[in-house]
Amino acid sequence: MGLKNNLHNFKEKNKDKKWLPGFNALFTFLYMPNETTHNGTHIKAADDLKRTMNTVIMALVPCLIFGMFNAGYQHYLAQGLIDSADGFLGASFWTLDNLTVGLWKVLPLVIVSYGVGLAVEFIFAIIKGHEVEEGYLVTGMLVPLIVPVDIPLWMLAVAVIFGVVIGKEVFGGTGMNILNPALTIRAFLFFAYPTWMSGDKVWIHGAVERDQMIAAGQNIDAISGETILGSLAQGKEVAYSIWDMFYGIIPGSVGETSTLLILLGALFLIFAKIGSWRIMLSSVVGALVMGLIFNGFVDAGVITEGSKFYGLMSTEFWHHLLIGGFAFGTVFMATDPVTASQTNKGKWIYGFLVGFLSIMIRVFNPAYPEGVMLAILLMNVFAPTIDHYVVQGNVKKRMKRLKAKTA
Amino acid sequence: MGLLSKKDAKLITDPLADNNPITIQVLGICSALAITAELKASIVMAVSVMAVLGIGNVVISLMRNIIPSKIRIIVQLVVVAALVIIVDQVLKAFAYELSKTLSVFVGLIITNCIIMGRFEAFALANKPWQSFLDGIGNAAGYGLILIIVGFFRELLGSGTLLGFKVLGDPIEKTGLYAIGYENNGFMLLSPMALIVVGIIIWIQRSRNKALIED
Numbered sequence: 001m002g003l004k005n006n007l008h009n010f011k012e013k014n015k016d017k018k019w020l021p022g023f024n025a026l027f028t029f030l031y032m033p034n035e036t037t038h039n040g041t042h043i044k045a046a047d048d049l050k051r052t053m054n055t056v057i058m059a060l061v062p063c064l065i066f067g068m069f070n071a072g073y074q075h076y077l078a079q080g081l082i083d084s085a086d087g088f089l090g091a092s093f094w095t096l097d098n099l100t101v102g103l104w105k106v107l108p109l110v111i112v113s114y115g116v117g118l119a120v121e122f123i124f125a126i127i128k129g130h131e132v133e134e135g136y137l138v139t140g141m142l143v144p145l146i147v148p149v150d151i152p153l154w155m156l157a158v159a160v161i162f163g164v165v166i167g168k169e170v171f172g173g174t175g176m177n178i179l180n181p182a183l184t185i186r187a188f189l190f191f192a193y194p195t196w197m198s199g200d201k202v203w204i205h206g207a208v209e210r211d212q213m214i215a216a217g218q219n220i221d222a223i224s225g226e227t228i229l230g231s232l233a234q235g236k237e238v239a240y241s242i243w244d245m246f247y248g249i250i251p252g253s254v255g256e257t258s259t260l261l262i263l264l265g266a267l268f269l270i271f272a273k274i275g276s277w278r279i280m281l282s283s284v285v286g287a288l289v290m291g292l293i294f295n296g297f298v299d300a301g302v303i304t305e306g307s308k309f310y311g312l313m314s315t316e317f318w319h320h321l322l323i324g325g326f327a328f329g330t331v332f333m334a335t336d337p338v339t340a341s342q343t344n345k346g347k348w349i350y351g352f353l354v355g356f357l358s359i360m361i362r363v364f365n366p367a368y369p370e371g372v373m374l375a376i377l378l379m380n381v382f383a384p385t386i387d388h389y390v391v392q393g394n395v396k397k398r399m400k401r402l403k404a405k406t407a
Numbered sequence: 408m409g410l411l412s413k414k415d416a417k418l419i420t421d422p423l424a425d426n427n428p429i430t431i432q433v434l435g436i437c438s439a440l441a442i443t444a445e446l447k448a449s450i451v452m453a454v455s456v457m458a459v460l461g462i463g464n465v466v467i468s469l470m471r472n473i474i475p476s477k478i479r480i481i482v483q484l485v486v487v488a489a490l491v492i493i494v495d496q497v498l499k500a501f502a503y504e505l506s507k508t509l510s511v512f513v514g515l516i517i518t519n520c521i522i523m524g525r526f527e528a529f530a531l532a533n534k535p536w537q538s539f540l541d542g543i544g545n546a547a548g549y550g551l552i553l554i555i556v557g558f559f560r561e562l563l564g565s566g567t568l569l570g571f572k573v574l575g576d577p578i579e580k581t582g583l584y585a586i587g588y589e590n591n592g593f594m595l596l597s598p599m600a601l602i603v604v605g606i607i608i609w610i611q612r613s614r615n616k617a618l619i620e621d
Contacts, residue, residue, distance in 0.1 A: 152587055152589075154587070155589070158591075167604060170605075170609070188593060191592060191593040191596060192591040192592050192593035192594070193589055193592065194590070194592060195589075196589075
């Protein structure tokens with residue numbers, strides 16, 4: 001018990017120091033929450049905020065590891081150095097070379113995201129004089145997974161500062177924010193540096209560099225790594241099979257490609273009772289409904305091949321679940337307990353609209369080929385309103401029942 | 408200040424900080440969001456508003472005893488409208504390109520709440536000289552915020568100040584751009600103007616706790 005006791009004594013000794021919240025954050029992360037009860041009988045629940053956050057991070061780890069391999073795989077594949085992997089266990093996918101590239105590109109993203117984000121949290125905790133809140137633990141893991149692999153690190157740092165300060169701290173910190181901080185960070189990047197967040201060059205490591213080398217007069221082939229959504233939006237033929245999309249062996253943001261692993265994460269979250277299955281399910285339903293409506297337009301002949309919406313509208317409705325960031329957003333971002341609706345009925349409405357709007361924005365907005373980010377942010381804003389009406393509706397129902405009883 | 412009495416000086420200095428029309432009274436936000444993507448437009452807007460508000464306040468103050476209170480809003484509107492049209496014509500004659508950038512927003516000075524607000528709250532009840540100072544002061548307070556916002560939005564959004572490439576050339580990759588810096592396109596969009604104004608309000612209130620209302 002030596003170390004732990006020493007640390008505890010250290011904490012007691014420095015009780016009124018300004019920097020103590022910084023120490024406490026690390027202390028409780030490794031050992032235990034700092035409020036402990038001393039008398040009486042209590043029901044003990046093991047999952048405080050930190051445990052909840054850790055569970056989500058565990059659910060994200062497979063996506064992160066897969067994202068690393070995929071980063072390397074896409075890099076080498078685009079250069080024609082390896083064969084395309086055939087299936088999830090393809091021999092050319094899980095190689096050390098791929099992982100090395102992935103580690104080299106993705107780890108800095110993780111480090112910058114956590115380093116900058118936690119620094120901001122620590123600074124705010126010390127200025128405001130409260131304990132460091134755990135809110136950034138999950139955000140810090142989500143951020144590297146939803147950006148393109150080649151995003152310059154300083155841009156990420158600027159976006160993280162913006163997202164944590166404007167998206168969260170000004171509202172009062174963890175638990176008070178209206179918008180999902182990770183998505184705020186991504187939205188900032190998207191509007192601030194659109195050339196790094198969309199197009200066919202940013203999704204594969206090295207594509208931008210190559211373009212510059214070609215511009216400088218070197219005789220090499222350009223790499224193009226259009227995402228599936230990008231190709232569809234332009235009405236091009238998609239070069240990937242359905243199984244590729246499901247496994248996630250496609251270009252895209254670091255951790256969002258593998259629907260299979262996201263599904264595993266979703267099951268884990270539902271099993272641990274941390275992610276809301278209502279939101280996930282209703283969001284999928286919403287997306288399917290919107291997809292069916294669009295397919296209906298195409299079948300009815302309203303939208304013909306000449307239309308610029310034809311490519312995305314004629315996509316089979318259920319393919320929408322596999323491509324782009326839809327699955328990732330639905331499972332890990334829409335279910336954020338702070339920014340989603342709180343009531344059960346509200347969750348159904350909220351989730352449905354997230355899915356519905358995602359596909360609608362995806363199809364109709366030519367500037368933003370992915371809609372799930374904007375859809376979730378929009379519904380974040382409406383979540384309190386939805387809750388308000390659900391609660392009011394319930395109050396009204398019970399008042400009526402009361403009246404019927406007393407009358 | 409020898410030129411102004413202490414009370415008169417306060418008319419000018421108060422709206423600059425502790426009673427700023429934008430950050431404290433939160434008036435005139437629409438134009439602050441719309442035209443601050445460039446510093447030059449902000450400055451011209453600030454000067455235009457100053458001309459309209461300074462002269463308008465004097466005119467209203469001179470007429471304050473003969474305006475029937477039932478139709479005072481209409482009279483005020485006529486005065487602002489006349490002044491705004493003059494400003495608009497002057498801009499069109501001498502700074503055509505700029506008046507195109509500002510487009511409808513010069514005309515919309517008429518609807519700027521600060522102007523009608525000062526007419527109602529001050530010029531109708533005070534002498535011309537004080538009204539003039541009040542108008543200049545409030546317009547300066549408004550212009551100050553416009554210029555601060557315009558400064559940051561143009562610097563970070565386009566990498567220029569008044570059109571000069573102070574951070575280097577983004578296409579030739581000189582200056583800051585040589586080491587990988589890029590312009591922040593978000594700064595050019597109106598939402599960012601709102602956030603910048605918000606940050607100014609934040610800084611101001613955290614420095615002066617008396618301004619925080621519950």
